[in-house]
Amino acid sequence: MxxxxxxxxxCGLMGHGIVQxxxxxxxxxxxxxxxxxxxxKGLARIxxxxSKLAEKAIEKGKPKEQAEGDAKAAFGRIRGSLDKKDLADCDLVVEAIVEDLxxxxxxxxxxxxxxxKETIFASNxxxxxxxxxxDASGRPERMVGLHFFNPVQLMKLVEVVRSSKTSDDVFAQARAFGEAVGKTPVSCKDTPGFVVNRLLVPYMSQALLMLERGDASKExxxxxxxxxxxxPMGPLTLTDYVGLDTTLSILEGWVKTYPDEPAFKIPAILRQKVKEGKLGRKTGEGFYRWEGDKKS
Ligand SMILES: NC(=O)c1ccc[n+]([C@@H]2O[C@H](COP(=O)([O-])OP(=O)(O)OC[C@H]3O[C@@H](n4cnc5c(N)ncnc54)[C@H](O)[C@@H]3O)[C@@H](O)[C@H]2O)c1
Structure with missing residues (x-):
């Protein structure tokens, strides 16, 4: 490879996990x-x-020295940087910054x-x-999507996305990278939401529309x-987890770009809650009230 x-x-929520x-x-x-x-903060989280993973491995019978040595070696392979020039000689650069095109x-x-010129670019x-x-990078044939899931350390899936211009070799290398970091890659074309969010976000939106119509209670x-x-959880709890602002911004982007796609609908209740600052678990209230990770 x-x-x-x-x-x-x-090196935020997703980036620190990808680094790790x-x-x-x-x-x-x-x-x-x-x-x-x-x-x-990101490096401290890693x-x-x-060290938590090493503890777990020791509990499962891995020799202490080996488990701690592996963790130390992995951390030793990471170099934090505030200087973009440090990326110049990377073989692959994965972007995990704010969701703003x-x-x-x-x-x-x-x-x-x-x-x-050989560097492969990927976006999460x-x-x-x-x-x-x-296209913005000037080398569209070397660009892929590597869409990891939260928490990256635990979730087994990575969606590997190719645009119409991605070269076969770059795509194969990106898939191999996904496997090398312990994930199961699925291949997908450059379509809105790829596989998972294309199915999941309209499902969440339909659940919100049901609630709005009064078809059934959120519970x-x-x-x-x-x-x-x-x-593992229902769609309204899931929306609280993902963040109502994030869900709204995804739907708004899709509705704007694909106004004729009937699966992309923005429930009024979602706009209203976001307007009120009820963004879900992270603000302590969305469709439910939250204390940390638990509904109160
Ligand atoms: N949160 C999720 O569940 C999830 C899942 C899959 C994909 N994503 C995607 O991953 C990306 C990152 O999301 P996140 O949840 O980790 O966000 P986050 O806010 O936790 O982290 C973003 C980090 O990027 C840094 N940053 C912002 N602009 C930058 C710039 N120009 N240069 C360098 N650093 C910059 C910020 O300081 C921050 O630490 C987004 O594109 C998001 O859509 C998020």
């Missing part, structure tokens, strides 16, 4: 951040997560000018077209999908 050195841009799994997979990783506080396009244009975007970022909608379909 040609990828050895990986750059990750953004890449280091655990044996890659040298540059963790680049725009913000020193965010970088320190160190804590690695203009900001991402500007970043990929900079990377196109900065990185060696949940909702934007990969091809648009590839009953959630119980129905948990007990009837075996889902």
């Amino acid at each position: 040609a990828i050895r050195k990986v750059g990750v841009i953004g 799994v890449a280091a655990q997979g044996g890659f040298d990783v540059v963790a680049f951040e725009g913000d020193k506080g965010a970088l320190d 160190e804590k997560s690695l 203009d900001v991402k396009k500007k970043l990929f244009a900079e990377l196109g000018a900065l990185c060696k 975007t949940s909702s934007f077209p990969i091809g648009v970022m590839g 009953d909608i959630d119980a129905a999908m948990q007990l009837g379909c075996g889902y």
